[in-house]
Ligand SMILES: Nc1ncnc2c1ncn2[C@@H]1O[C@H](COP(=O)(O)OP(=O)(O)O)[C@@H](O)[C@H]1O
């Protein structure tokens with residue numbers, strides 16, 4: 001038995017498209033019913049459950065006469081728009097068998113990056129919890145664009161697990177765990193425990209299988225596991241068929257053990273799940289200030305700025321050689337910065353007014369990506 005699972009009071013369970021899609025297109029109703037039974041059993045044992053469910057696009061294919069997941073974003077969004085309602089309808093009916101009410105939560109990237117949105121999402125989950133509702137989360141596919149997309153729900157699930165302060169993340173797929181090579185190849189075997197990067201060195205991580213509805217394959221699941229475990233949340237990766245066993249703490253699938261401690265969700269997002277909209281180049285003194293002293297970035301330490309961004313967007317901080325050293329939420333629009341570069345804060349405040357005293361990136365909105373104690377290698 002797994003003590004990490006048995007002791008978990010709040011659990012985020014993510015189910016992927018490949019587990020929900022039926023062979024002839026659309027959603028596999030029996031599979032949805034079985035997963036809901038497993039989640040209801042976990043609730044009955046006293047755990048709070050948040051479900052992150054993919055499958056909107058898969059559910060929208062048949063009604064639109066489509067045979068496979070469309071490649072273009074507009075048709076994906078149309079399929080998600082048709083399918084999300086159908087998917088929620090299934091969950092509503094299945095949870096109702098257990099006298100449980102579900103609530104749909106559709107999230108965009110901004111909901112976990114922008115501070116005000118982030119607090120909003122946190123409040124929403126809190127109230128749903130108080131009311132005994134089971135949140136069913138998905139990405140808000142119909143409004144997300146290429147630049148602002150999670151794209152796969154694995155990372156979304158890891159960020160939701162962190163947002164709701166979950167004790168456990170369970171990733172359900174069509175494969176019963178992480179294998180040391182592609183599971184379709186002969187001679188590969190299940191990895192039962194991952195305690196850190198060293199345990200992943202010999203593992204060949206591939207893309208999704210032939211079914212064609214899943215998106216990221218194992219790569220995004222391992223990345224999600226890194227995000228969650230790095231924030232102190234254990235992760236069980238197994239198949240939807242084994243959801244019941246996994247939630248009862250039985251030894252199925254792969255357990256990723258926690259490697260780090262909780263940190264602000266926005267910083268996790270910055271480190272692992274987004275790209276900078278622009279680049280700010282730092283002089284050597286500013287590189288040291290940011291990486292060693294964990295200081296805020298001031299205009300005086302900047303030598304150049306590129307890209308198109310507005311205040312609140314993520315930007316990459318690089319050294320003179322172009323190496324990525326940190327990422328942060330910028331306090332100025334791109335067009336404002338060239339006039340400030342290299343100048344002291346006091347001088348700017350005197351010349352332009354007190355509002356120009358603000359940092360370019362505040363230390364609380366900044367995550368260092370190099371050196372000891374950093375948030376890791378950054379996005380995959
Ligand atoms: N090392 C590996 N271990 C397990 N599965 C792997 C591995 N490499 C690639 N895969 C593939 O990843 C698939 C799961 O990814 P995906 O279809 O995107 O799932 P989901 O829709 O559940 O998110 C598996 O079915 C398998 O074919």
Ligand SMILES: N[C@@H](CCC(=O)OP(=O)(O)O)C(=O)O
Nearest residue numbers: 016017054055056057153215
């Ligand atoms: N938001 C999309 C999910 C994206 C996706 O396919 O994710 P996954 O199957 O979990 O890799 C949907 O509901 O179709």
